[in-house]
Amino acid sequence: MNNTELIKYRTELFRNASGFKKVDRVPHLSFAVTWKILDAGYKLSEGLRNYDVMTKAICAHQDKYNFDAIFELGVRNIVRLVDHLGGGTYIINDDIGAIEYKDNALVELDELDEYMKDPTKFIWEKGMCKKYPKWADGTIAVADLQKCFDEQKAFLKYFSNMKKILSKQYGLPTFTAQSVPCYPGIDFLFNSILGIKNLSIIMRRDPGKVDEAVKVTNEFFQVPGIAALKKRKGPNPKACYDYDIALLVHTILNRKQFDRWLWPDLKDQLDLLNEKDMTVRLFMEGHSKPFWDHLQDYKKGIITMHLEQDDPFECRQALPNCAILGGMDLLTLGNGTPEQCVDRAKALIDGLGALDGGFILSQDKMVTYAVDAKSENMKAVSDFVLNYRG
């Protein structure tokens, strides 16, 4: 197959697997993030701060493991953008090959009313001060922001070039056809606005205020995202998936809180996707099992559950309408032997009846640290899944 044929083949492989149609083999997705940089022999700071190095690392990743699609193209941690302002949330530690993420609230609890009155004004005037000393002491200049814009341009150029290389040189398809992000307000409050600590406190102290905060925060991503989704005509057969939803806040929500603050916005997205027959990768970090019953009535093949800490076999029993993505656990990839890894992959494919559709093999977590996977294990699984026909 030439690369154009390969893109078509791989796209259909994903679409057939998520749609519970027979496949000649199971598709294999890379969910590696910063591991790619370390595995290619670079330091994290080299990969994250030099787009040529990142390009080489991603190409080396595909050369070695021959995935059917790569989910993350070096865009999770855009550290160069904030370097010019001397601040940000990430701390790169090359000694241990890790990125630390500060739980850095833009809004303290005694500022929540002010934030809700005008969220954009608050983030501009006060939120930015908490991230960037130059903004706080008033020494920020037009030239600093110009550098950020130029950096954003460089990033977009890198990203476009990366996609082109993967498509032209490797025959890799576009994974998701979604240009406008749709992001529930409660998750944005958790990740960026209030942070883990403040949100946890206010949910218990003043739930009514969280209702209001969700409503105003939805104006950033959820409301425009839903409007854009309403305009979509339907599935885009040129991409493996039509849509992508990644959530983290549910890891601190009990069932009552989930139903009150997350489910209404998540449901709006899923209902529209269901209505338009559009497929979605739903990645709920940690455990999603407590909320599975909400997903039982969606049409078969619309939702693909990317599982992190939940058992794929249990998910198949509970949600026979949802395809499963993941299953290849980092515990085995990082600590097991190649034989144990292949055994695990085979057990998943056979046990889930994956050649009849409904399963895509991938790592069960974002592969981040060097210890998350051994190269020979990743290779053994890739070789196996490319050739296994049952």
Added chain:
Amino acid sequence: MEKEKNIITCYPEGLDYLEKKLNVLGLPRFLMTGLRKKLIKSLILTLARQ
């Protein structure tokens, strides 16, 4: 005496000011003021999140 506030850090004054001063991805001024402002707001939001 109170230090004069940097206009960039004020909203919406800072947005108007930056719209006039910044080269926003090569988009022409005057013709695309609305889009330029939208992209500046988006950049600030991205920076605040990172």
